[in-house]
Amino acid sequence: MTIHCMLNILFIGEINGKIGRQAVREILPELKKELKPDLVILNADNLAHGNGVSEPTIKEMLAIGVDAFTGGDHCFGNTGSLKVYDSDVPLLRPANYSNDAPGKGFTIIELKNGHKILLVNLIGQVFMLMDHDNPFHKVDEILSNLANNNLSAIIVDMHAEATSEKIALGHYLDGRASAVLGTHTHVMTADARISELGTALLTDVGMTGFADGVIGVDKEGIIKTFLTQIKSSHVIPESGRSVFNAVFLQIDPKTKKTKSIKPITKYININ
Numbered sequence: 216m217t218i219h220c221m222l223n224i225l226f227i228g229e230i231n232g233k234i235g236r237q238a239v240r241e242i243l244p245e246l247k248k249e250l251k252p253d254l255v256i257l258n259a260d261n262l263a264h265g266n267g268v269s270e271p272t273i274k275e276m277l278a279i280g281v282d283a284f285t286g287g288d289h290c291f292g293n294t295g296s297l298k299v300y301d302s303d304v305p306l307l308r309p310a311n312y313s314n315d316a317p318g319k320g321f322t323i324i325e326l327k328n329g330h331k332i333l334l335v336n337l338i339g340q341v342f343m344l345m346d347h348d349n350p351f352h353k354v355d356e357i358l359s360n361l362a363n364n365n366l367s368a369i370i371v372d373m374h375a376e377a378t379s380e381k382i383a384l385g386h387y388l389d390g391r392a393s394a395v396l397g398t399h400t401h402v403m404t405a406d407a408r409i410s411e412l413g414t415a416l417l418t419d420v421g422m423t424g425f426a427d428g429v430i431g432v433d434k435e436g437i438i439k440t441f442l443t444q445i446k447s448s449h450v451i452p453e454s455g456r457s458v459f460n461a462v463f464l465q466i467d468p469k470t471k472k473t474k475s476i477k478p479i480t481k482y483i484n485i486n
Contacts, residue, residue: 220467221465221466221467221468221474222253222254222326222330222332222367222368222464222465222466222467222468223250223251223252223253223254223463223464223465224252224253224254224256224332224368224370224394224463224464224465224466225246225247225250225252225254225255225256225461225462225463225464226256226257226258226370226372226394226396226420226461226462226463226464227239227243227255227256227257227258227281227420227423227459227460227461228258228398228401228403228419228420228421228422228423228459228460228461228462229258229259229260229261229287229398229399229401229420229421229422229423229424230257230258230259230261230262230276230422230423230424231261231265231401231422231423231424231425231430231431231432231451232261232262232263232264232265232424232425232431232451232453233264233451233453234424234425234451234452234453234454234455234457234485235261235262235422235423235424235425235431235457236262236272236275236276237457237485238423238424238457238458238459238483238485239257239276239279239281239423239459240275240279241483241485242459242481242483243255243279243280243281244279244280246461246479247280250463252463253326253328253330254282254283254324254326254332255280255281255282255283256281256282256283256284256285256334256370256372257276257281257283257284257285258284258285258286258287258372258374258398258420259272259273259276259284259285259286259290259306260285260286260287260288260289260290260374260398260399261289261424261431262276262284263293263296264293264451265289265431265432265449265451266289266292266293267286267289267290267291267292267293267296268284268286268290268293268296268299268306269293269295269296269299270296270298270299270302273299273304273306277304282305282324283305283306283307283322283324283334284304284305284306284307285307285334285336285372285374285398286306286307286308286309286336286374287309287336287338287374287398287399288338288343288344288345288374288399290308290309291308291316291317297317298317300317300318300319301317301318305322305324305334306318307319307320307321307322307334307336307372308320308336309336309337309338309347309350309374310335310336310337310350310353310354310357311337311338311347311348311349311350311353312338312347312348320335320336320337320353320357321333321334321335321336321357321361322334323361323364323366330367330368330468331364331365331366331367332366332367332368332369332370333357333361333364333366333368333369333370334370334372335354335357335369335370335371335372335392336371336372336374337350337353337354337371337372337373337374337375337384338350338373338374338375339373339374339375339376339377339380339381339399340375340380341375341376341377341379341380342376342377343375343376350373350375350380350384351384351387354371354384354387354388358391358392366471367466367468367471368393368394368466368468368471369391369392369393369394369471370392370393370394370396370464371384371388371392371394371395371396372396372397372398373385373395373396373397373398374397374398374399375397375398375399376399376400378397378404378418378419381395381397381416381418381419382416382418385410385414385416388414389410389412389414390410390412390413390414391414392414393413393414393415393464393466393471393472393473394414394415394416394417394464394466394473394476395414395415395416396415396416396417396420396462397416397417397418397419397420398419398420399419400419400430401419401421401422401424401430401431402419402421402422402430403417403419403420403421403422403460403478403480404417404418404419404421406418407462407476407477407478408476409473409474409475409476412472413467413470413471413472413473413474414472414473415464415473415476417462417476417478420460420461420462420478421458421460421480422458422460423457423458423459423460423461424451424457424458425451425452425455425456425457425458426455426456426457426458426482427455427456428452431451432449432450432451433449433450433451433452435450436448436449436450437449453485454485454486455484455485456482456483456484456485457482457483457484457485458480458481458482459479459480459481459482459483460478460479460480461478461479462476462477462478462479463475463476463477463479464476464477
């Protein structure tokens with residue numbers, strides 16, 4: 216069995232609706248040829264019409280080469296598709312959701328080359344609507360229970376509003392996780408770095424979706440909301456310029472340390 220010298224991980228920022236899925240369909244195949252990732256992860260919190268997931272949209276992404284999915288505060292927005300969380304699809308919801316919620320918050324993915332990657336999904340507490348369990352305590356529990364699983368990498372998606380909370384978790388997991396990747400704000404931050412102990416941190420990976428609105432939504436309704444203080448409908452355009460945000464990691468499987476981190480931003484016109 217051949218073992219790669221480095222593990223190549225591609226994490227795609229939060230997909231927002233059909234235009235975001237179309238951007239992934241257009242961009243991912245060539246990007247996979249270029250980067251040769253061993254694992255492609257995608258945050259699917261707004262995959263289906265900007266609100267949770269559906270079985271067809273998950274299958275659509277699997278068909279073009281996505282391997283695993285994480286979620287966030289909208290993951291259960293599409294209540295008609297909750298059963299997909301209890302299927303064999305590698306789809307996570309935040310681990311610090313209620314224990315009564317469907318699905319699971321972490322998984323060990325075994326690659327064809329024999330490496331095992333632990334993927335953990337968490338959600339923040341600061342400025343978030345629900346009273347979620349403490350993500351710091353939850354990730355401690357997960358890591359302590361899985362410490363002897365001969366892991367080659369540990370990737371944590373921290374879905375949170377506050378930059379401070381995401382950065383704090385990165386410090387808390389310094390040397391214990393390969394990467395802490397923030398999601399939720401739909402805006403890629405310019406702080407990609409690797410600590411001396413080998414933990415990569417990006418406060419927010421950004422989004423994949425409509426580029427010329429407000430975090431993926433048509434700008435007119437959002438501006439009207441700010442002007443009137445009355446919430447207008449959120450409309451996600453299905454055509455126009457789309458942004459594709461992702462981050463590419465190279466991880467040493469012997470040490471679980473990240474050796475390089477590369478943010479990726481691409482634009483594409485969707486007709």
